[in-house]
Amino acid sequence: MESLEQIRDRLLARFPGATVTLVTNPGVAAEHSLLLDAAHGAELALFLRDDPALQLDYCSNATGVDWPDKEITDVKKTTVPDPAGGAPKVVEEKTKHVEPGCLEAVYHLYSMALRHGPVVIRLRTANRSDQVKLPSLTPVWRSCDFQEREIYDLYGIVFEGHRDLRRLLMWEEFKDHPMRKDYVDPDDYEWEPTPHAAVLERAKAHYPVPPAATPPEAPKP
């Protein structure tokens, strides 16, 4: 199989308007991946499937990854000369900036016909709140059907062009996306008569006033 650089160059030559970036994997496995731009995602994927040298006819795995906003502290060092004539002082100036997060869809492609792979492709949304649309690759590979529904369900990526985008595992009325890193569990604490330790803290937060014990009614004469 061609190297990912060659695949990237061929994609860029074939689709001049698209951007394809090589994402390196620093780990031992060294499975690098191609980051496709969302606007051209579907046509690039179709090319990867139908190109005779690649024939990536099988999408094994499609999944989502959540990358929350990251607060990064930049340290800027400046050397200030000492007016008294001593050694110059190093002043550290700390600034914080927020690196915007994104939701990512990762696809592992293999070729069953030529028996090679994997080629890992990624698509990223613009942010995690209101621009969460990505092109659906289900028209290219049917195997993404349930998997994209699962990503939509658990991560909240909206796949445009999916013919039946409904929640897969959670129920329809469910509001949040549980696999996101900032998901908060529902506080479904149930009253228990002898709360202790961490449960006690939670009980206090949940029931500021514990349910009053109701005395048994006196039997009526």
Next chain:
Amino acid sequence: MSVSDLSSFTPSSGPTVRAVKDPFHGDLLEVSMGPQHPSTHGVFRMVVTLDGEVVVKLKPVFGYLHRNHEKIAENTTYLGSMPYTDRLDYLCSMTTNWAYALAVEKLAGQAVPDRAQYLRVILAEMTRLVNHSCLVGFLFNDLGTSFTPLLYAFREREKILDLFEALSGSRMMCNFQRFGGCRVDPTPEWLAAASRLVDNYPRFLDEYETMLTANEIMLARTQGIGILDAKLAVNAGITGPCLRASGYNYDLRKVDGYGFYPRFDFKVPLGAHGDTYDRYMMRILEMRESVKILQQAFRDLPGGPVMDPKAKIRGFRPKAGEAYGRIESPKGELGFYLISDGTPNPYRYRVRPPSLINLTLLEEMCLGHTIADSVVILGSVDIVLGEVDR
């Protein structure tokens, strides 16, 4: 539901569907099969639209066993989710363990000693025997034989599960593989008993096949039913015996050659028609190949440690990066996708469940068949809900 609601419905493949707009056939009936229906193999539900007895639309509904396995795994250490992988495919915990161990070993660059590799092959193929024997039994349950073939399968299964219990301490939730090897070394007595069991297994298969393979009801109910087109199956990511029953040769034991499979001499059986009968036959033939692999493994099993001495159990933190490891589990391609950020917990842990993805074409396979046949087709796909819903 009325006929007009189905006007947008176009079957993308599969057998011809009767004209649903024909006023002669009257109204359609929508039936919700499951999640408590016994023939759905757990808590699977399908919403079936019927024209008389014939399926014109089928929508699977998932999630009744969903516990967000992936989130739980992201909140625990790498080793912490090893026992939890047992609960994915609770019939084949040895292979789910192996798939997870394989992915983590790929992520961390961990070597596995030879003896452990052989042991893994032995345990995985014994698991395949368990799974396929039971699947055939369940398939006959779906055909209406009410437990008799299944109990023959369970008799053999118990013998293998006894061995698993002797080795790992648990019949089904084995929790046996570790990153860099296996948990314990089997005793010579265990190996002798396992080898004896494997040598006797073809006799059971012959007995099983005498009763089942040429059974008249079986032939009438399964041949030409639920035909799966190979090209469509590849596109829909169908793997395992279902894909090979359609005649497409793709077995990860041969393609990826993971573990020590390239050292074994075995064939990949292929079907010709892709119908339910071929999917049944595929399981029987794969069991015969598994017996061959097992006999070679017992013959060639080397000595040495079962655990890499450099393997880290406590404080295991793989370098930042990601890896996707996959194996040929009895149900199809089972993969684990892991992203590490250098902490003791995985940043992302994903299970690629073969049972779920093999259901992608369930609707196509069932269209135009009767509802009784759709039960048999579902039975031949081989799903386990612990893995479908995760």
